[in-house]
Amino acid sequence: MAHRRCLQSFVRHATALICLRKSPPLSTLEILTTKPNPVISPPKLESSWFTPWSQFRHFSSSKSDGSENEEEVEESSDGEAENDEAAADLGRDYSPEEKEAEAAAIGYKVAGPLQRSDRVFKDYEPVFAVVQIGSHQFKVSNGDSIFTERLKFCEVNDKLILNKVLWLGSPTQTIIGRPILPDAAVCAVVEEHALDAKVIIFKKKRRKNYRRTKGHRQELTKLRITDIQGIEKLEIKTDGKPLKAAAKKPEKVATTA
Amino acid sequence: MTRIKRRRRTKISLFASSFRGAHSRLTRTITQQRIRALVSAHRDRDRKKRDFRRLWITRINAVIRGMGVSYSYSRLINNLYKKQLLLNRKILAQIAISNKNCLYMISNEIIK
Numbered sequence: 001m002a003h004r005r006c007l008q009s010f011v012r013h014a015t016a017l018i019c020l021r022k023s024p025p026l027s028t029l030e031i032l033t034t035k036p037n038p039v040i041s042p043p044k045l046e047s048s049w050f051t052p053w054s055q056f057r058h059f060s061s062s063k064s065d066g067s068e069n070e071e072e073v074e075e076s077s078d079g080e081a082e083n084d085e086a087a088a089d090l091g092r093d094y095s096p097e098e099k100e101a102e103a104a105a106i107g108y109k110v111a112g113p114l115q116r117s118d119r120v121f122k123d124y125e126p127v128f129a130v131v132q133i134g135s136h137q138f139k140v141s142n143g144d145s146i147f148t149e150r151l152k153f154c155e156v157n158d159k160l161i162l163n164k165v166l167w168l169g170s171p172t173q174t175i176i177g178r179p180i181l182p183d184a185a186v187c188a189v190v191e192e193h194a195l196d197a198k199v200i201i202f203k204k205k206r207r208k209n210y211r212r213t214k215g216h217r218q219e220l221t222k223l224r225i226t227d228i229q230g231i232e233k234l235e236i237k238t239d240g241k242p243l244k245a246a247a248k249k250p251e252k253v254a255t256t257a
Numbered sequence: 258m259t260r261i262k263r264r265r266r267t268k269i270s271l272f273a274s275s276f277r278g279a280h281s282r283l284t285r286t287i288t289q290q291r292i293r294a295l296v297s298a299h300r301d302r303d304r305k306k307r308d309f310r311r312l313w314i315t316r317i318n319a320v321i322r323g324m325g326v327s328y329s330y331s332r333l334i335n336n337l338y339k340k341q342l343l344l345n346r347k348i349l350a351q352i353a354i355s356n357k358n359c360l361y362m363i364s365n366e367i368i369k
Contacts, residue, residue: 130344137344137348166342178340
């Protein structure tokens with residue numbers, strides 16, 4: 001009996017992987033219904049394992065359709081051997097690259113390719129943006145560096161585009177999104193993946209002879225913000241007329257405020 | 258035999274090396290004060306989140322009451338949720354301090 005259960009679970013896992021690659025949720029429902037009835041416990045586990053994937057599918061389908069189609073074309077040309085290796089490397093659920101795009105959308109970042117000869121770092125511009133990454137919000141401007149929770153699927157020197165922008169501000173304009181600004185984007189570069197300073201978790205109950213010590217280092221990612229897009233930036237490059245420019249700015253603020 | 262005791266106690270006294278008076282000099286009090294310090298740190302890491310949220314709320318409240326007679330933090334938050342804005346209190350407090358006018362413009366927009 002145990003031998004038979006092993007075979008059945010292996011077949012189910014294989015079919016599961018194939019269905020996840022093809023990605024319509026209807027196929028997963030069909031497989032669950034065609035399972036033989038006497039084996040009761042494994043289908044329950046599978047239903048709980050499948051439903052999060054169907055949820056992720058619904059969230060990502062509207063945003064990244066174009067990128068998913070492009071990645072599917074590339075995958076079919078590369079072949080299935082690389083997909084299997086990627087599945088073994090990343091471990092659990094992220095076998096094809098479509099899943100990476102989905103999980104990235106949940107954390108509100110889209111990874112661009114690595115760059116070498118691009119001049120990405122500009123001078124300071126007096127523009128700020130409020131960006132949400134995961135559940136943390138940051139007020140950011142050009143050249144800042146942020147520590148966020150460890151972002152999967154990006155390595156050092158990757159360019160990221162942060163989609164979820166809640167607020168843009170400059171000396172003359174402010175733009176607020178309800179809740180998100182759809183056209184705005186903030187570009188960032190991953191500087192390093194680091195561990196936080198060690199925190200000692202110490203629990204003690206007095207007079208009860210109970211004491212526990214544990215150390216913890218949180219995994220962080222350091223991002224450097226390079227560009228903010230979606231708002232007009234004033235570029236004042238005149239060297240001979242600084243006073244007039246300074247006089248103009250407060251006037252504009254008064255009219256718009 | 259004393260070298261084992263000494264090794265253990267130097268590790269502990271390194272932790273308490275910046276404490277005041279006898280709390281950094283006498284070994285028995287060093288162990289006690291180290292335990293109290295670690296317990297306080299553990300408890301206050303959770304308290305820190307609560308304390309900062311209180312601070313932000315107080316700051317936002319102070320700035321918002323300068324807008325009109327009967328306008329307050331509670332009404333601002335109600336209006337934010339009605340208009341589906343996702344800004345959290347940390348950001349609102351930072352904006353309230355750095356440029357008040359921005360916050361006033363936003364709250365005027367939201368009232369309508």
